[in-house]
Amino acid sequence: MKQFKNILCLLQTGYSEKTVCRVLKIAEQASLSLTLMVSVPVGKEKGADVSETEQVAQIRKQLCEISFKEAQGDALEQLPINISRGKLVSDAIELVSSQSFDLVIKEAEDKDWLDQLLGDDDTQLLRKCPCPVWLLKPDTPMPLKSIMVALDFDHTECGNNTIFNQMLAELGVYFASQDLAALHFVTVYESVKADVLSVWSDEPDQFRRAMENEEFRHKSAALTDLEAELKKKFGGDVYQYISPTGHVVQGVAAEKLAGMVNLLNVDLLIMGTVARTGIKGVVIGNTAESLLSSVKCSVLTVKPDSLAIPGSAS
Template identity: 25%
Template sequence: MIKYQHILVVIDPVAETQPALHRAVSVAALQEQADITLFMPIYDFSYEMTSILSSTERDEMREGVLQGREEWLKTLLTPYANSKIKFNLKVVWHSRPFEAIIQQVEEAQHDLVVKSTHKHTLIQSFIFTPTDWHLLRKCPCPVLLVKEQDWRMGGNVLAAVNCSSDEEEQASLNSKIITESAEVARLLSANLHLVNAYPVTPVNMALELPDFDPSVYKAAVKKHHERTLYEYAVRFDVASDHLHLEEGLAEEVIPECAEKTQASLVILGSVGRTGFSAALLGNTAEHVVDKLACDVLVLRPDSSES
């Protein structure tokens, strides 16, 4: 958490409250020095369609809109007038918000993006917006998706790891997730919990292989996950009663564990699938976020280029 010193907050232009800004200030306050950039990409197609105006007049109209929005951003900082945090404001004209956000991250070298998720007013469930999906797959820095539940001092932080793969990239990502989670837990005086889901025995294996024993297979898979999870616990000094190993899909196990432990924050990794594989397989992070009532911090592998 100490490294999050250049924070980008994505402001929602239509929301009555800005929980992402509130959370970003909380994160910055946990550190010795940090700056926060309030960022808002806006676009109105009608300004591009005004054929009776010259390009210069259209540019002037757009500039007027941008300045108006920047003045509005200043009003959001009123509650933080006495804060020692340095605030910056930036409004850009861009038709694709996620591209504008990623471009800003790359240009200004932000090390954390904080964004609220949208809530469906009819069924009171969270909706994963297209911008969220793109950010989790392509944003070069960690993304903190904010709900409305506050972080509690002395609460629980849940780190979700994947013990299925022995690949170096996955092991590195697991270590990154636990390291980050341990630091957040330390700053919040919270307890660190680890959760891992191991897969259900494939039905087709039992049907296609006459000598296949599902119980033996299940026991072997569970033992592998238990051993790997325990090794992480020893390495990062996590209490054994804070380890959670459950059979099932990660997108079901992680939210259930978060609710059981009353976690204030879940930290997990995203492999950033794109294209056909993303459409076919999806991404665990994307499926998990919608089902959680708490904030989610999503990390990418250090070596990921996807």
């Protein structure tokens, strides 16, 4: 499983106290090392003329005043704080690459933030950050109550799909065991090939149904194989205690996954994502980016280890 040890939390100017509380709780619960990077005013904005030392002191004081301070003890006094002046995403990616952070957490922007597809911080972070990114909604309950892992058994851009899907599923098991949350594995299949090929059949409806049934069996078998591997890894008793529920759904991935998020009252969606930039990113996009504009839950995105990240340091 992809182990998280060092977390970088990104905070915009005017950050939510709820987000800070949740990040501190996540780090404390799993004994993780936490570092903050805070975006501060620049140019003619109020507070832009304050020195970095003073800004760090002000931020630390604000953190100590939030409602969660009693549970942290002296931890906030020693918490590393980095300052970003107007380049939060690029500064964060540089820091991740140089200091080996393995998870970035950022408060998710408003649900219509994809309207500025090429310019918003969340999209750029998803595409360029070399480590997993957790976009955290301020109202996400802690502990989590329902977790959903989106699995893709066909995606060729992810290299070895079996290993990648298992890594995503293991993350789901890890977080579900931490919070005693309900865990759901969801995979979606489309019937585009059946629709196209059925045109050449003498009995198109029967042919389409046969192909759709075969695709359903294929996805169900892949999900069963994955669950068997997880039982071996975690042990039957542990796996049975978590008792994940598998779902095989037909339709367009982004639409069906969003529907399952709502149906299952998901608090955290875990899924893989493929980095795309420029025109290809706009025209093709990917399921993760499409979903982020339509789901109300927090989203943890993971890139395949073998995938080169455009725009990040090597």
